[in-house]
Amino acid sequence: MAPTAPSTRPGGGGHLQLQGIDAFSDAVSSAFVPLRVSTSAPDRFRARLRRAAVGKVEVTEVDARRHLVERTAALVQRGGAARFKVSVQLEGSCLLVQEGRQAVLGAGDLAVYDTSRPYSMAFDDDFRAVVLMFPQPLLGLPPEQVRELTATRFSGTQGLGAVVAPFLAHVAEQFDRLPGPARARLSTHALDLVTTMVSAELGVRGGADAQRQALLARVHDHIEAHLTDPGLNPVSIAAAHHVSTRHLHALFRAEGATVSGWIRARRLERCRRDLTDPGQLERPVAAIGARWGFADPAHFSHAYKAAYGEPPSHTRSALHRG
Template sequence: MSSDPSTPEPARPLSATVYTTDAAPAHQRLAYWRAALSRTFAPVAISVPDEVCSGTIRTSRLGHLRVATVEGDPLWARRTPQLIAGGDGAYLAVKLLARGVAAFRQDAREVQLGPGEIVFLDMARPLRMEFPHPFQTKSLVVPRRLLGLEESDLRQLTATAIRPDTVSGSLLAPFLTQLVDNADTYPSATAEALARHVVDLLTVLVEERLHQEGRDAPSPARVMLARIQQFIDRHLADPDLTPEAIARANRISVRYLHKLFQAEDITVSRWIQRRRLQECRRELARREAAGRTIAAVARRWGFTSPAHFSRVFRNVYGMSPVEWRESAARAPRVPVLPSGVSAVPEVAASY
């Protein structure tokens, strides 16, 4: 235990890290609790009634993700611009409220949560959290880049509740609970495989949620954008898939094409590259594709230069295509997934 009780140390030497305010003198518990929460998620400012607080955090790694169970007394926490400027917060927290009530405010929205409900929170933008009664949460902390979401998509997701009576909630809540409760018991290879499939599941659920919102009131521009994105998907293998070719095939101007994608905070070329990378990444993870060379996979999805493909793959996913393929080959073939989930993409991100 550190000589400074305000600096959290694990309460006992387990594969999971446990922080508890019982480890600190009463007059230092607030500082200890703030430091423990900041280490687990991202730096936060907190306040508690009458400066009295108690709580416990149990946190574990799951591959390159992090899970945590937090329970404690009433609490108010904030991510301020000053704390965000420190740079330690490029994560998305998927938070299940297991006990108590809570309110979250982000991106000019505020949502009230009850037990069994889930919220997405972006730790890279200002955030306010309120727990007016004793509470327990179970959280999955995911590097933002792994979900491949644009800023406009993130802003649609944050501070909106996923209810347990929805398809997303009925799948995600029990799965998240099981993962958080058992993360420290999985062998390393199983944990890495689960982490990849967790990101797959989140990607599927997020895309379903975003598309559902888009279907509520589809504008002509959104309908056209969806049609063009489908066109791009059908022609990813064509190395001559350019904005000019896309505009010509869809009988619109190049200027209007760029305007459609500008509304999504992405360029046409970047969208094409992202989709090609996703397909290459998934193919490289498939055992039945082990006989294909990296260059062949890259060419199949429209990359004409293997060197360029390897460079952009590493820039986006943090490892080379060879390293990604080797990592996927070491993972167990059969992952643990929620009952009823039988068809999610094989791999959604690298670590």
């Protein structure tokens, strides 16, 4: 039976009530990455998914009956962005297998796993879990080091796991009910906590650098998502990430860049993409510049020429000639 119609919310979220293993398999493959799902009782299978997202961070609560999930080598080879997933077991238990390691997760426990490597998750009874999924660079740690800990149980009752697991569970409970700015702040805190937990377990030296890289990745993601916002500037970015503008400028300076220069370069790249898009031939050059934050046509033309060696009108003319 097909899933009931989802109730959607802003930010890429929604609720799904699912009947039958095929409907569930399609839903989780869409919500996460392509997966193979099986169960010993397909006709009696029932599940519920509740999803919400901000930027590239997705939070999903899964409430389902017993089944087996497999991310096979063949499914991995189909490609797609490499992501990390953090699963918090709220009820029931799970056996997670990846990279030759096995982790048995009981209620309150959590584990990290990697969608770019095969894995399996076996749920022997009804269960409920929360899954946080995000691109690997957002964790701010070398993926090869994080992979040393995939399918490793973090206890939900001791150590940093006792802090991270309850926080992620509470975030999932309220995430799709919160306005976008609150979701953005919570996702930032969630990633910081996961980074701290994994760094501590790895014993990574230079943890401050890992935190800096994680923050920089999140700032880049924020800029990308707000390029059309005329109010995007160092002050608004620093406020969104709860840092001072001085710290934000230092973050970019360490990479040999500036905040304003990064924003300008990303906006110009979007303008160039639109100017070379045959589907936007009817859109005036000035309108394309304005769409991406260049309200003054003369300033847009000057900045574009400085970046690409020709005015935007020449780029558009080349498309006409083609």
